[in-house]
Amino acid sequence: DARVTQTPRHKVTEMGQEVTMRCQPILGHNTVFWYRQTMMQGLELLAYFRNRAPLDDSGMPKDRFSAEMPDATLATLKIQPSEPRDSAVYFCASGRDSPMDEQFFGPGTRLTVL
Amino acid sequence: TQLLEQSPQFLSIQEGENLTVYCNSSSVFSSLQWYRQEPGEGPVLLVTVVTGGEVKKLKRLTFQFGDARKDSSLHITAAQPGDTGLYLCAGASLTDSWGKFQFGAGTQVVVTP
Numbered sequence: 001d002a003r004v005t006q007t008p009r010h011k012v013t014e015m016g017q018e019v020t021m022r023c024q025p026i027l028g029h030n031t032v033f034w035y036r037q038t039m040m041q042g043l044e045l046l047a048y049f050r051n052r053a054p055l056d057d058s059g060m061p062k063d064r065f066s067a068e069m070p071d072a073t074l075a076t077l078k079i080q081p082s083e084p085r086d087s088a089v090y091f092c093a094s095g096r097d098s099p100m101d102e103q104f105f106g107p108g109t110r111l112t113v114l
Numbered sequence: 115t116q117l118l119e120q121s122p123q124f125l126s127i128q129e130g131e132n133l134t135v136y137c138n139s140s141s142v143f144s145s146l147q148w149y150r151q152e153p154g155e156g157p158v159l160l161v162t163v164v165t166g167g168e169v170k171k172l173k174r175l176t177f178q179f180g181d182a183r184k185d186s187s188l189h190i191t192a193a194q195p196g197d198t199g200l201y202l203c204a205g206a207s208l209t210d211s212w213g214k215f216q217f218g219a220g221t222q223v224v225v226t227p
Binding site: 048102 | 154155156157158159162202204214215216217218219220
């Protein structure tokens with residue numbers, strides 16, 4: 001049963017600390033997405049990778065957020081320094097070939113910045 | 115501001131009743147997707163519609179894409195407690211080069227036994 005995995009599932013940190021969230025996409029999928037979900041804004045796209053190359057990160061605050069794919073089995077999203085307004089659930093999703101195909105979402109990382 | 119407006123925001127009904135949720139926009143979409151999200155999990159795709167006027171049925175769920183491809187609706191017949199969840203619509207804009215999907219805020223549906 002292939003699934004997208006995300007770690008950690010929950011993270012509580014203090015303002016100013018670095019946060020790293022990890023995602024393992026489904027084997028064979030070559031598109032990876034990072035989303036942020038809050039009550040106020042809903043589900044927002046932060047970054048999109050295809051074949052490990054970043055194609056769109058226009059939704060991501062550039063000064064503190066960074067997203068990378070060191071290899072095909074790992075995607076990371078880092079926040080440095082973290083702020084209380086970054087508190088949200090961060091989802092990773094993967095898919096085949098194009099964004100028009102089905103995206104399979106992971107269970108999310110619930111981040112709380114105090 | 116949301117590109118996609120979903121209504122209602124919250125819906126509570128009894129088992130066996132019917133319900134309809136709406137997804138509206140002033141923009142034209144090349145395609146539109148509906149997802150259901152349960153607590154503590156990520157959204158799961160229910161359907162993708164691509165043609166104006168298209169109607170798709172998935173058991174008790176009926177999805178319709180507006181003729182102008184600006185709006186969509188999801189109708190559930192004889193709702194069951196298992197239909198409880200957050201229903202999200204997502205539209206792929208014609209103006210984005212790679213067909214990026216933008217999500218609505220969702221409709222929270224609660225079906226009580």
